[in-house]
Amino acid sequence: MKFCSECAAPLIVEVPEGDHRPRHVCPKCSAIHYQNPRIIVGTLPVHQGKIMLCRRGIEPRIDMWTLPGGFMENDESLAEGALRETWEESKASVEIEQLISVISLPIVDQVHCFFLANMPVAEYSTTEESTEIELFAPADIPWQEIAFETVKTTLQHYINSVQQSLTKPYQVCNTTLGPRKSDTY
Template sequence: MIDEHSFSRRVPSGDTLERRVCNTCGFVDYENPKIVVGSVVRVGERILLCRRAIEPSRGLWTLPAGFMELHETAEEGARREAMEEACAAIRITGLLAVYSIPRISQVQLIHIAQLEGDAFAAGPESLEVRLFDWEEIPWGELAFPSVHWALRHRREVWDRTSCAPFSNPPGDLGDTLPR
């Protein structure tokens, strides 16, 4: 089959940025950031973390989170990710943070959640899932800068089930892990 469409990079009429545009029909192939949805799941005084079984950052700890799917809400996506990664049913009570990671073209929506029931286990993308007391969190083994941010932001509003959403720490775009 011969592809009738070829694309070139140019600024479409009425736009200000260079885009991929079909030379045949003028279709603009917009490239937009990926949306990640997840949650800081609190169980009593502990936090649920997953040890990653996949790259990037295989073997390091993270929150249950992942890419949002088409036709789902952010909350549905966060609940789905908790089930996929931690076999955990969660109840979302609020939006904790919106983080922007321009280096990898991501926007992350991280929720405040509680475990429903007491069941959780490693899903296919996790090597292990555990509950951590605040003092036990393996800070040096966290997978991504936004995991550090979300945990610290959750701690700031520990006794609340909702809050005004946090954002990236001032000047931090997630390029390096906190020390």
């Protein structure tokens, strides 16, 4: 961040009055340009006990398996974002059941949120982002080929919950991962 997005003046970095950390500040129009963590939203789609995974067709982690997910947009809720990303990446229509993981990744300034989702019919198709889509029984998850640690954590948490025969709703896994810069979208 080098120039003011409001007036184009070169920015300086300083601690604004009343603040406690350095910010990008505009010396001309006084605008303070904050930078904050971004949210990744996705789903863990389940059809008759099997979990839908997508093989990534794009970098990073091309060819590895992931749950559908991506950056939350303005003008949507977490759940709406999760449904949108699921549709965009797999053309699957799923129903949100509950939030199942909320994982902080301070190393990349992201928070990843996944929803457990019911998939009434096994209809999906490959997209530009997903070259292969498959339903996996918990015992068949390709753990060595999972694209992101947050996806692995979410899958493990869900499968543990199922195996312990917990009554729904499952507890939300709330944790912090890192430091692995590569765990970013």
